[in-house]
Amino acid sequence: MKKRIIAGLIVGITALVIIGFTVYKVFTGKDVGFNEIISIAIVMSMFFSTITWGTKEDNDGIFQDEELGKKITEKSSKISYFLLMLFLLGAVMADELVNGTINIFLLLVLGLSMITLPFTEYLVAKKYE
Numbered sequence: 001m002k003k004r005i006i007a008g009l010i011v012g013i014t015a016l017v018i019i020g021f022t023v024y025k026v027f028t029g030k031d032v033g034f035n036e037i038i039s040i041a042i043v044m045s046m047f048f049s050t051i052t053w054g055t056k057e058d059n060d061g062i063f064q065d066e067e068l069g070k071k072i073t074e075k076s077s078k079i080s081y082f083l084l085m086l087f088l089l090g091a092v093m094a095d096e097l098v099n100g101t102i103n104i105f106l107l108l109v110l111g112l113s114m115i116t117l118p119f120t121e122y123l124v125a126k127k128y129e
Contacts, residue, residue, distance in 0.1 A: 008051045084113060
């Protein structure tokens with residue numbers, strides 16, 4: 001458990017530093033771009049992964065490759081899929097309200113997101129037939 005806590009603290013502090021730097025850039029009027037947003041996303045993803053999954057060496061927490069870990073991954077993946085679709089729909093609606101037009105690329109990604117799950121389920125089902 002000690003390694004997990006230490007790793008969580010290190011990644012958490014790193015995330016706070018990157019977020020703090022990005023907030024500083026916003027308040028000083030500097031551009032916030034791709035690098036800052038992707039860095040925050042990667043470090044936050046690492047942080048949540050670190051605090052969620054246990055390690056076999058320390059024998060703590062839930063292991064990702066066990067049955068419970070696989071069930072958690074499956075359920076959270078489906079929830080994440082629908083949340084992402086909802087966020088995309090919100091982005092399309094916000095873009096229309098703010099700009100008065102619909103971003104065709106954002107609308108295309110929303111359409112693709114709507115067919116991704118059924119298409120993937122079809123491919124996986126074909127594997128078992």
